[in-house]
Amino acid sequence: MKLLILALITLCSIRIGECVRIVLEENIADKCDYSKCPTEINDGHKLYVHLVPHTHDDVGWLKTVDQYYYGTKQSIQKASVQDILDTVIDELIRNKQRQFEFINGGWSMPDEATTHYQSLIDQSTWGLRRLNDTFGHCGRPTVTWQIDPFGHSRELASLYAQMGYDALYFAREDYQDRYYRQFNQTLEHVWQGSDDLGKRADIFTGMMQMGYGPPKGLNWDLVGGENDHIVDNIDSKEYNVPQIVKQFRQLAKEYSQYYATNHIMFPMGTDFNYQSAHQWFQNMDKLINAINSDPKFNDIQAIYSTPSCYTKALYDSNHTWPTKRDDYFPYASDPHAFWTGYYTSRPSLKRMERVGNNWLQVCKQLDSFALNNGQYDSNITRLREAMGILQHHDAVAGTEKQHVANDYARILHEAIVECQQIISLSLNNIAKSLGQQFHSKPDELQFCNDLNISSCSITESGHSFLVSIYNPLIHPLSNHTVRLPVNERFFYQVFDDKGQSIPAVLIPIPEWIREIPGRPQRPNSNVEIVFKINHLEALGLVTYTIRSSSQFTKRSARLIKGKPIESNGIKLFGRNFDLFFDENGKPRKIMSQYGSNEFRNAIRYYEGSIGDNQLQTNRSSGAYIFRPIEQTTNAYGEIVESIAYIDNDYGLVQEIHQKYEDNVFGQIIRLTGDSEFVEFDFVVGPISVWDNIGKEIVLQYQIDQDNEGRFKTDANGRQLLSRKWNYRPTWPVIIEEHIAGNYYPVDSRILLDNPDGPSIAVLTDRSEGGTSPYSGMIELMVHRRLLHDDGFGVDEALNEPGVDGHGLVIRGRHRLLLFKDGQPDSSYHRPLSQQFFMEPIMIFAKLNKQRHHHYHHTKSMAMIMNKFSMLRTSTSLPPQIHLLTLEQWSYDRLLLRLENIYQQGEPNSKKVRVNLRNLFTTFTITHVEEMTLSANQPINVIDKRLQFNYQSSDDNQFYYRPPSSTANNTSMDIELGPMEIRTFLIKISKPQRQL
Structure with a gap:
């Protein structure tokens, strides 16, 4: 939970809501906008110091969410959020000058490196929805701040602008960047969040030079407060006002040198x-009175303020601001502390978060199509809120204590299971709405x-x-492969939705997968059945039957026997390229x-630095920090067995199973004739220490x-940003940690820039750190196990025990794509990335003999719903369109x-048109209201945001690109330009007839 006097996010109980509503009614019920801000602070000869009372309350870090809220486990950390809420509300009621406002308003203060844009939008939407429902327009934040995340994303800046925020503030910026901006008074600027959206994606941004803690000498907190209270009794021997005033003035004068106006903010x-x-x-009251009443000095004025009021003061200054167009990754706090390790920390939790999002979107979609009308809203909300918690900058980021990570996993698992129950109910209701069962x-x-x-x-x-x-995608899928573990004592046939037998094969499950700790050791469960669905409809479901038998028939799936790779190697045939292996089973050529290009794939490791963290040069690798001892990698085991499994009859399977020594690693490399990518399915761990x-x-x-040190990484799964080795676009960087200082967050893909020939991209199944350390190389960090803390507060080594206590074992996947002439064809990687991120989900049911006969051999089979699409068959959507959200919003x-x-300059980056009225089968859209991205305000508020003056090298700096069109409630036609997201509240009616 994040709180800014008060920013209630996660724990808005009825009791808290009522308390805060009292504050609103007594203090600022009639002033919920910028009119509440201090007036007469426009004297150009005076320095105005905005004192912003705030508390930063993590949604789990050293303690779990509940432990923080209720104040338990005080031996770990003295923290009780319920006490903060109670005592702050009392103090706000005492004095109307102590202003109240919500800041950010999302369900948590999210991480910016390891989060996906879909979940970022969801968690902001849900938090702001709760504020709207509880407090109305007075609960709508106008400013957001990201004071604690470890680096900052251009895509999130763009999203916040589209949500209607006027400004964004943060406190962590690269130490060199901060020094450079201090010197040039550019700590505050306009961040241009998108090359596609124009000023709609611009947001005023401020760096907090002193961090987000109180200035030196002005910390009066009960827990950790180290400074004397202000004694303003002139008759007391302890009277200390002159010293405090002097210290404050010195701090304010020094701090003001870094900023461009006569307004500064003290957190x-x-x-x-x-x-x-x-x-x-009490102390701030005395401080403000002492500063403002000193007759000898009238050049400084201290005021109670908020980030919103500070923003308004800067806007009123009419200053012309510089701009920024790149991002704030990677973040370094000193020459040897690059916060790039957390891009990969706790990889199992990172994957679980992505899986949770998949279930959430499916749950919301099917609930909407089933016309459940909100009856299961509380069940779905449990997963909404669990996913909101997981976006926190100490959750999916992997920078929490182990017991907290375990609690996050528990919360998410329980919420997923509850949403799966709603999926079951929704499928039943959808069938009824279609006149079937x-x-x-x-x-x-x-x-x-x-199944992982x-x-x-x-x-x-x-x-x-x-x-x-x-x-769950709004476009059909072709040649989707299904892999399911089965019992090798039986023989299996697969039947499609029409009852026709289709090809299927059995393939052994490798030893390194069967022995993953925690995998149930069921007798004879050593093989998996593989078959393909040639066509899976958009927003569609199809049911297949897998029939077991004790006897083999000519249609039974046969077992593919492995064959050791011979001395001349082997070749796997793909749709776009072929992959050649040498006699040891290693890839050697594409x-x-x-044309033909040499290609290599390897697993290696860096040794983590060990130090006491007392000096910069003694920094350890840890949950936050990646700091290898050497700038080169070491081999991590050798292949001891390489077996090829080739299905020559149906072409369902072409894969190489590579077993590495000591079972520390195993890998399956897959490529089939209809595949557009080669898949690397790997198991890593336990890491030997x-x-x-x-x-x-x-x-x-x-x-x-040769990509000349140039590559691209995605920003939160969306826009692509260019990277260059040992380079920052906005300052002359000096990098002493050459590997860690060139790592970037990879949420969905990393691509090489190579203008002279073929190039490659890799899609990831979770957030990972990545770079291009050598010519033509993509490197992705997939797992970490460290024995020392890095000294940044978690006070615990990143040494995950795993299920059996011997170290965490993970299983992951990469998908490698090949491009012509180094140009990353977006019509290729963007849809494949969406398919990888939002994979089809599977639902199972046991088929007994009676039901099997009924299902396949009676006239009533037509009444069984074994196939549907929620997208009308007459609807053909452009490939640019993606369904981001569909959920029940109100009754x-x-x-x-x-x-x-698609992004500007890409092959498919064009404006497209969609008609909304008849998109879906179970309902017709009758009315639309376009909203901001966060769905808490009408779209026209975007035009009313504070428009800051700025300088830019962009020739189109004054070009305002309005929304492509408004939705016409008669025609229901809308347009979407490149990188545009449009958000609608829709009213619906049931179709005139069942379809």
Whole structure:
């Protein structure tokens, strides 16, 4: 939870809501906008110091969410958020000059490096929705701040601008960048968040030079406050006002040198401050009175303020500001502390967060299509809020204590299971709305949440079963491969939705997957069945039957036997390229229509630095910091076995199983004739630390082309940003840690820039750190295990024990793409990235003999819903369009977001038109209201944001690009330009007839 006198986000109980509503009514019920701000602060000869009382309350870090709120486990950290809320509210009521406002308003203060834009939008939307519902327009924040995240994203800046915020403030910036901006008085500027959206994506941004804690000598908190209280009794021997005034004036004068106007902001508070708010406010009252009443000095004035009022003062100054167009990654706090390790820290939790988002979107979609009308809203909200918590900068970031990470996983798992129950109910209701019935009752449906370790009790039982596959994308999928673990004692046939037998094969599950700790050791569960769905409809579901038998028939799936790779190697055939392997089973060459190129894939590791963290040069690698001892990697085991599995009959399987020594690593490399990518399915761990050396594991992919140190990484899964080795666009950087200082967050993809020949890109299944350390190489860090803390507060080594206590084992996937002439074809990587991020989900049901006969051999089969699409068959959407959000919003309205996924300059980057009225099958859209991105205000408020004057080298700096069009409630036609997201509250009606 984040609180800024008061920024109630996560824990808005009825009691808290009522208390805060009292504050609103008594203090500022009639002033909820900039009119509440201090007036007569426009004397150009005076320095105005805006004192901003605040407390920064993490949604879990050293303690869990509940432990922080209720104040338990005080031996870990003295922190009780409920005490903060109670005492602050009392103090606000005492004095109307102590202003109240919500800041940010999201469900948490999110991380910016390891989060995906869909979840960032969701968590902001839900937090702002709660504020709107509770406080109305007085609860709408106008300013956001990201004071604690470890680096800052251009994409999030763009999203915040589109949500209607006027300004963004943060406190962590690279130490060199900060020094450079201090010298040039450019700590405050206009951040241009998008090359596609013009001023709609611009947001005024301020760096807080002193950090987000109180100025030196002015910390009066009950917990950790180190300074004497102000004694203003002139008759007392302890009278200290002159010293405090002198110190304050010196601080203000020094601080003002770094900023361009006569307004500066002092953050008065820090982590978990204000558990006893009275002493903070008592001292600030005395400070303000002492500064402003001193007859000898009238050149400085101190005022109670807020970030919003500070923003308004800067706007009123009519200053012309510089601009910024890149991002704030990577972040370094000193020459040897690059905060780039957390891009990968806790990789299992990072993957679980992505899976949680997948379930949430499916849950919301099917709930909407089923016309459940909000009856399951509280169940879905549990997952909404769990995902909101996971976006916190000490959650998905991986920078929390181990017991907190365990609690995050518990919260998310329980919420996923609850939403899966709603999916079951929704499928039943969708079938009814279509005049059919689903193949199984809701309580008979099952979900396999351990498929990431090739485990599923229903498929491994030996029984026949049904599997329904749902595609949450608004475009169809072709040649989707399904892999399910089954019992090798039985023989299996697969039937499609029409009851026709289709090709399927069995393939052994590798030893390094079967032995993952925590995987149930079911007898004879050593193989998986593989088949393909040739066409999966947009927003569509299809049901397949897998029938088991004790006897083999000519249609039974046969086992593909492995074959050791011979001395002349082997080749896998792909749709766009072929991959050649040497006699040891290592990739050696890619051949395509563009020619032949050497290609290598390797697993290696960096040794983590060990130090006492007392000096910069003694910094350890830890949860936050990546600091290898050497700037080169070491080999991480050798291949001891390489087996090829080739299905020559159906072409369903072409893969190489590579087993590495000591079982520290295993990898499956897959490429089939209809695949546009080669998939690397890897298992890493437990990472060996017997030598008392922490290790940071990387996967490397290298092609024989020179990218000259240039590559691209995605910003939160959306726009692509250019990177260059040892370079920053906005200051002359000096990098002493050459590897760590060139790592960047990779949320969905990393691409090489190579103008002279073929190039490669890698798609990831979670957030990872990545770079291009050598010519033609992509390097991604996939796992970390370290034995020392890095000294930045978590006070615990990143040494995850895993299920069995011997170290965490992870399984992950990369997908490698090949490009012509180094140009990353967006029509290729963008849809594939969306498919990788929002994969189809599967629902299972046991098929007994009676039901099997009924399902396939009676006339009533037509009444069984085994296939549907929620997108009308007459609707053909442009490839640029992506369905970002569909969910029940109120009893009579749904929330709908559509976006154009392409970026300016890409092959498909053009404006496209969509008609909303008849998009979906179970309802017709009758009315639309366009909203801001966060859905808490009408779209026209974007035009009313504070428009700061700025200088820019961009020739189009004064060009305002308005929304492509407003939605016409008659025609329902809308347009979306490149990188545009449009958000609508829609009213619906049921169609005239069942479809």
